[in-house]
Amino acid sequence: VPSLEHNGKIIGESLDLIKYVDCNFEGPSLVPNDPDKKRTLEELLSYTDKFVEMLFASFKGDPEKEAGAAFNYLEDALKKYDDGPFLLGRDFSLFRGAKVPAYLLHSPLYDMDELKFFEADIAYIPFVERFQIFLSEVFKYDIIAGRPKLAAWIEELNKIDAYKQTKIVDPKQLVEYYKQRFM
Template sequence: MASPAAVENLPPPLNSSAEQPPLFDGTTKLYTCYTCPFAQRVWITRNYKGLQDKIKLVPLNLQDRPAWYKEKVYPMNKVPALEHNGKIIGESLDLVKYVDSNFEGPSLFPEDPEKKKFGKELWSYIDEFIKIVFTSFKGEGPKECGPAFDHLESALGKFEDGPFFLGQFSGVDIAYIPFVERFQIFLSEAFKYDITAGRPKLAAWIEEMNKIDAYKQTKTDPKELVEFYNKRFTAQQ
């Protein structure tokens, strides 16, 4: 794998009292949040392509975010956002593709036409997948979200040249893993539901993902995640 094994010393998140880093000073910056799954996609991409020295992390505290971020950096006031070549770009899936095509490192999207086509299908399904599972947290959990994980199990059987969605590791895996990571933890804790039971390909995929340093270094703290999701979902029931 392309990512270095050395664990990065991560800068502390910036809160409302933090000064704004210089804008458009020639440094490429990824405005992120260590616990945000959307931002995690771009963080993994950066790591996998070996861009730790080329793209500087600027983590934000989203519960106490600096006013300058919305006012001067990114009016949408969301993460992730990338500062590159005198402009600010947002939206996590767009940024995975942008970083892949504008920076050095191993390509994250295959040239094979069949894999390209299937990759686009999976790419377009991701929002529906996320919505189904999040909705299930407020309802009956496993009964409602089971089919979404069955869809992933089926998709993981499409190509046999590797355990990933397109056989070999790609941007599709990066798109899904931050959410599967969180869903696995929360469904196990809140509903005693194992998303990998009866889904051997999904289990193998998660196992292989956990071997990739670029991803391992971005994983969220399970206790914090359960606490956050409990507040967000179970409190509304």
């Protein structure tokens, strides 16, 4: 969970953190200038907890129905902008010189030469990756079947070196851990 301590204040929620950094540090904004994309970013970040809850709940119910609803939400969100495969389209990325919170400077998600940081995408992809592995292995549920935007999104994120460094190294270990912990 990202957090930031600044001037004696600790901020831990992603949306609050983004807003705080935008208000308290110089540089390009971490949120889109486009009001519609800004609103979409806030909606997406506000939905992450519910998204994860639905996925964990699917382990004890009907994964196709319950997890399917969560992945359909992402598929629909990915259809909103047609200028790229990311949740806010291709236009919204940050490059060198952008505001970067201190916690991110030492993260594999930050690349000094080119920072491709899509806040909404980064909020979702670790969960999508892990649940894709688990649901496929345990329930034989293919989360991208019938979801072409989700498939393209995952494929595009897998091309980003900074993201590749954060991927699960041993899928079997993840599956065993989730089985023991959540089933």
